[in-house]
Amino acid sequence: MFLSELYRYPVKSGQAERLQASGVGLLGLQGDRRWMVVEQDNGRFLTQRAWPQLSQLQASDSAAGGLLLQVPGQAPLSVPVPDADTALRGVTLWRDTLRVPDAGDEVAAWLSQWLGKAVRLVHCPEQRARYLPSGYGLNSDRAAFPDGFPLLLVGQGSVDDLSRRVGRPMEVLRLRPNLVVAGAAPFAEDGWMRIRIGTLEFRLLKPSVRCIFTTLDPATGARSADREPLSTLKTYREKDGDILFGQNLAVDGEGWLEVGMKVEVLA
Known part of the structure; x- marks a missing residue:
């Protein structure tokens, strides 16, 4: 095998x-599911189950050490890794709730325009990972x-x-x-x-x-x-x-x- x-x-x-x-x-x-798109209002995660267009969201490591995002119809965007202890946002993933750093307004606007919904992008540093x-x-x-x-x-x-x-x-x-x-x-x-x-x-x-x-x-x-x-x-x-x-x-x-x-x- x-x-x-x-x-x-x-x-x-x-x-x-x-x-x-x-x-x-x-x-x-390394780098697997360390980022997540959430609803701006309540922090609930978005999934392809309800948002199948997420299947078109390409992400890879950027030259600067963060994330490079690409979607149809928009210019690519490089997103730096946010500081682990600032701009924390409460998010919900199934039954889990946790506080993780928000990736900032620029990527939030970029994703919101593409999805037609007010969303934020968050990151999970190792010290804030779930049980x-x-x-x-x-x-x-x-x-x-x-x-x-x-x-x-x-x-x-x-x-x-x-x-x-x-x-x-x-x-x-x-x-x-x-x-x-x-x-x-x-x-x-x-x-x-x-x-x-x-x-x-x-x-x-x-x-x-x-x-x-x-x-x-x-x-x-x-x-x-x-x-x-x-x-x-x-x-x-x-x-x-x-x-x-x-x-x-x-x-x-x-x-x-x-x-x-x-x-x-x-x-």
Whole structure:
């Protein structure tokens, strides 16, 4: 088995950035979901579930060390990383509330013009990261702005099995993984507890619960008229009312991941 693909999502619900290699640590892949778009009035996060145009929001590291944003119809914008302890804004991400630095008026106006809604961009420095959902992981585990966990793994064999059942290829990015592992049987990852990739060990904490997000075309944000692959997943991957695909992970220590690295199951 080997690591076949690596992805990060610099802005939560924004476009994926495919990587050949990445640093990895407490908050997952370096730069993954450290930024988030929130409503100006109440600090609630925006998601492609309600705002599919976020699928067109491209983000990458800027030459100045911050974030470079690009969207259709507007000039690119470079956003510096805000100070960790100033201009704090209260935000809500599902059931979590936290105070994180606001990225400033310029990017807020830029995003608000594009979305047609008053929004702000916020950043999550490591010292302001959230705890994981109750009952999962260690007290030392943290996450920035993913739905709940710092890393998400899917098996390529599982994606191929899903595509066969649906009857057409399902893009892996519908599942928003960080790590894709090839060479394992479909859903072999369901039985893993600990794995090693390179010098790093990962703990598999919880299956990933799936929703309407999987029905969005990752390139366009258009929703599948037939609700695939969610409709098919419901027929064989539903447990206690939740549709499960992929595994949420935490990492022990810091290190480096690169596509092609061997994946070993430790437990």
